Amino acid sequence: MKTTAVIMAGGRGERFWPKSRNSRPKQFLSLTKDGETMIQKTVRRLLPLVEMEDIFIVTNSAYIGLVHDQLPDIPKENILAEPCARNTAPCIAFAAAVISRKYEDAVMLVLPSDHLISYEELYVSTLKKAIAVGTAGKNLVTIGITPAYPETGYGYINFSSRTAEGNYDAYEVARFVEKPDLPTAKEYLASGKYLWNSGMFVWKISSIMENFRELMPEVYSGAVKIGEAFGTDSFNDVLQREFSAFPSESIDFGIMEKAQNIYTIPGSFGWDDVGSWLAVERINDVDDDKNYIEGDVISVGSERTTICGGKRLIAAVGVEDIIIVDTDDAVLICSKNNTQDVKKVIAKLNEQGRTNLV
């Protein structure tokens, strides 16, 4: 059976302002010194598993040009433009319906476009196991990440001790849980039965479509209509009408928490969701003073500081535990304790109508 991949690339990534903007969100940025953008990395590391012509990108219509520019080898017809944001369930149904026009059935990997993986071989072998389990029966597989510490910013997957038939690496999912507080997260880790929810899924087109038909019938029927119109003159009209009518719903809530035959495969391959500017020092090398420095920077006695320079000189003198990001029209200076508040800057800019800076 063919293996296909769907890369979800519609997100905004406000937490990487001022580098990320509405016009160029996080997945289209490079946050590593190699210059490769997040979505380029996502595609490249899939190539041992999926042919380029079977990789599909679902994104906001505003980013079609960016996808073409950054991924010129992806066939144009594989770049699917959502007319509006409706969370992951409609996105996946849309892609599944389009792929089902190309293949009677196929394995479908569903992957975020803005995560980093350090151990790409381990990642590939984990996905291979997931493909094996996802090809059997009507299994829905999600990749869980073995936690490294009690993170409170992620959802968790609670797995039971039952494994999938013939595969001792795939555990039945007991439940999905929301972001915990710190004591709860510590309990999760101590129990040895919780994994981080990575948002990566593997299943057959036929399996996920059957689940949509049962659990989200309105999304199912809309997606079928979109799939039928794909390649015809009426496609844009049908897509616009049907997609806009979809509820905004995550695949976790809409399908995974309600379906049968949900398995998780624990993975450990240096996964990082790159959720805020704090990630930059995690995913890059730091110097002896624990600084990450990129660009034209003079540091005098600064420690544990992340500096992403732009075109101008940045002089950092005696500062500690802050993040400095320079761009042509805005510079961010942010305490490491307050990276979530970068969103408040964007909110203020929107209030002030300064959309050119957002």
Added chain:
Amino acid sequence: MKTTAVIMAGGRGERFWPKSRNSRPKQFLSLTKDGETMIQKTVRRLLPLVEMEDIFIVTNSAYIGLVHDQLPDIPKENILAEPCARNTAPCIAFAAAVISRKYEDAVMLVLPSDHLISYEELYVSTLKKAIAVGTAGKNLVTIGITPAYPETGYGYINFSSRTAEGNYDAYEVARFVEKPDLPTAKEYLASGKYLWNSGMFVWKISSIMENFRELMPEVYSGAVKIGEAFGTDSFNDVLQREFSAFPSESIDFGIMEKAQNIYTIPGSFGWDDVGSWLAVERINDVDDDKNYIEGDVISVGSERTTICGGKRLIAAVGVEDIIIVDTDDAVLICSKNNTQDVKKVIAKLNEQGRTNLV
């Protein structure tokens, strides 16, 4: 007797990088929201005492254009260009020799160009007292500042209990002392006999020239030659030759510490030497979070932070006790504890040959 003023404006002001540059040092900057530069303030607050045509500016030849631009009412012949930097003693001798060509004798106020004064009326009345004392006999008068706290960055003047004849505000100077350590500074304040050395002086031209003749004879004879050549075709040649041969010496060390009849008048008029970026929050109003903010800035939860914006947006998120200064080609982010290290940035830039940024 005419009152004349000599404003010393040759300094570099490295501590205000990146706003100050070799091409535009501190005295030519505005560090207050009123937009008036330091040297403009210095001249304006003198006008109750001195006529514009009797104000002389001694500066580096590279800054002649800046002085003309910022002080168009100062006669061109009153702007004296030092061919090289030789500290304050040669600077003052040069000015005194030039002024003695205009007036047989005159009172001479000698003033830095880059200090701030909050209480200008009190400043003027203090100078009036100094003029009265400086006009009598051969007195040399220096203005001492009543200390507000045990500053370790200033030199101090130790005064005796003897006052000048007929003037109970002018105390004989016992000695000048260098920058003390903190325990010593605390002792100075506790003794009630030490004032900050402000670098402001008042005397007659005849008094200071006689002291040069006695204590720095080589400077005296060179200055006399420069004065004789003033207004003639040979002036530039004589100035170049004589001035370059002067030793680099401060007036404090060269004259004040060795001369007789030295008096100090204690002043208390909101004096600030504006010695580093820390001064900006002292000399300007701060907001409820103790931030000083100038320019296009969005602050989210930042406290006790000084931000001098340039043309771009600065977003300061959750930062505390730092100084941010933005210019077109460089941005400084500096801990308030390390403002003296700004000089190290300049040293590194010079090492790297990046003189355009210095």
